[in-house]
Amino acid sequence: MIAAARADQACLHCSLPVPAGRLSQFCCAGCEAVYGAIAAHGLDQFYALRDAAAPAHTTEQTYTELDDPAFHRLHVHTGPDGQARASLYLEDLRCGGCVWLVESAPRWIAGVSAVRVDLGRSRVDVTWNPAATSLAAIARGLDRIGHSPHPYRGLERDALRRREDRALLIKLGIAGAASGNLMLLAIALYAGMFGGMSRADTGLFRWASMCVAVPALGVAATPFFRTALGALRAGRLHLDLPLSIGILAGLVWGTANVIRGVGEIYFDSLAMLVFLLLVARWVVLRHQRRASTAAELLLTLTPRRAHRIEGARELDVPVEAIVPGDLVRVLAGEVVPVDGDVTAGRSTFDVGLLTGESAPFDVAPGTRAHAGTVNLAAAVEIRATAVGEATRVGKLIASIEASSAKAPIERLVDRVAGRFVAVVSAAAVVTLLAWSVRSVAAGAEHAMALLIVTCPCALALATPLAVTVALGRAARRGILIKGADALERLATPGTLFVDKTGTLTAGKLAVVGWRGDIDAAGMASAAEAGSSHPIARALREHAAPSGLAHEVREELGRGISAIVVGHHVLVGAPAWVRQRSRSQPVIEGWIAELAERGETPIAIASDGVMIAVAGLADPIRPDAASALHALERVGWTVHLLSGDDARVVQRVGAALGVPRGQCHGSVSPEDKIAAVVDARKRGAVVMVGDGVNDAGAMAAASAGIAVSGAAEIAIEAADVYLRSPSISDVAVTATGAQDTLATIRRNLRFSLAYNLIAGALAVTGMIHPLIAAAAMPLSSLTVLVSSQRSKAFRS
């Protein structure tokens, strides 16, 4: 029944067009395997339930590390019923169809008792019978249907957050119910005010209002009281202080008036205020949670697995199970899990994330390898000398974690609130004294009214609303901002340090210059066809091979020799090629010229004569120059700060128009931190980077930005994570932060204007509770509209 695909045929699994000529109804082998697995288990209903189709991929891993005792100790809990439980992070959970498919696992994996999916967190809780199946078998099953599992590492943090979220939600419910019921009571009172109501009935409604308001707000407003008290003790100003004063004044004075039977009560306005504030807090919290969950899931993706060699066999174990002295195999493309000495195999390592150097690093038996570097070429065996925190990267991470607690910044709104408290308290005292000339009771009445009606609800909403809009829009553009503070830190321009590798440049070698015979490119490409060295890859990408290569001999770290269409071709480091062929002065001139520009020269010789030189370098991203100019236009001074060779950094700086004095090369992680600390004395500092060597500087800066592909610790140290590797999103983030702050300022002006009018009415004794009740939501609405109209991060 399987025939060659028609041009218009869609893949049965992912609905993408099937490439012409494929002998199946699937676009790729991955989709075919997943479809087969789903159909074999009788789970075809998936295709009716899902609402988003996407290509599937399976990893075909064995997942044996999930059955290691070290992993079980950390991540698996066994209940009193003998059932084991673990949480996993699943890739590609998208829609109801995925949820159904994964939750039906007990039907087709014997021994699994239950699977529960949390779609928002991409997390599944699996319960199984350890006697009947193993976690690795379950993981293989999930992998086969297209959802690769990873150990979920945030359980404790999740539990903490859940407690916080639940507490806030309950307070929100209480405040909402109280404000609704108080409004009903207030409507009766206002109606009675105009239509006439017996004194006894009025009293009943007032007492009822008090019975609702005092306990409800006493509970719901505790977060504000607590922060206000904390700020007072620390001698700092905080917006919650004027809020707390207003709420407390309203509760105390309202209660006094109910007991006295005269005077105004403001319970309905107060409840509405507390409810609105809690809603704002809840919304901001949800947005922040979503951004940090997304960033944390990226961390979960990094493998924590190592291949341990035990005699003749090799076993996948969690990294935690490796001890010094163990022999581990690191395959091409994998991250080195331990510090150690290479005992067998030759390869090339990318050490960029650790040191910032862009040139590949060749290893052979006896070379020291460090955890966190990436094996590019071929499998090697490493005898572990240090593991975990004792590794070089581990020590670096420990020192960053110790110093990364950022001092809280004085937020704009807190500064405003500080002045606000002073002005309102002074006004209240003046009102009290001025009216006391006539009667002390009137003085107290008006002073209290002032404190209550100026309770800055809109002021408190000004920041959260603007920030929420910004965080939401930024997340849709692939910019994950971890908190509201980060936006304010990014809004004031100062010094911007950019790490070169991966941010301004592509992060991998490419041919950027060519001198001599153009046809030599095809010969070099042919000679390098079988090598996985990064230089070989760059030469292959540069030109199509001019033929097949024979008698290929590779000397790792030096060069390659081969016969290509009858010519004896040598490709490699100039010194190595020079020994085996005849050079010319013009060739030597090219080599010097390319090296001077910071490129790696690669010589090509044909039949014993050097004929061409290729210049290899990490190419600059096409959008880097315009992004740096955009940053400079909005006030940032851009510096390059890289661990790479100084000449290379100068070359990149010159190409991007960064002055020589602002390009710093060969900078160690410690020097990066020192540079950031020094620059902070002069103002705001933002560090943009991707490596372990940048993480310390990110933590020390006022704000850190990690770009796509960044090392784990860099993502953790950063305040902002960019899903795309492009530097232009840094400019978008910076301008977006400025626009957000502009919106916050506009919101603050609106709310202060309202408070000024209400305050003036209260001082002159012209305030009516109905005005207060109407003006409060009205001012909040103004701020809401103003925030929605913000141009921050608008696409």
Added chain:
Amino acid sequence: MTILYLVLPLALVFAAAAVAAFAWAVRSGQLDDVDTPPRRILFEDEEVITRHRRGEPT
């Protein structure tokens, strides 16, 4: 309007009961995940699927 003295406290008791029910729902974790359950409700029971596959009326 003496009836007010009965229904008003009664109404407030109802409101308090609603708040208590909400607090219970939150504490028992019913609002922790608001993305998955609305989809889960659409899944058919296993029994129905089996019968459907056998061609029996559901």
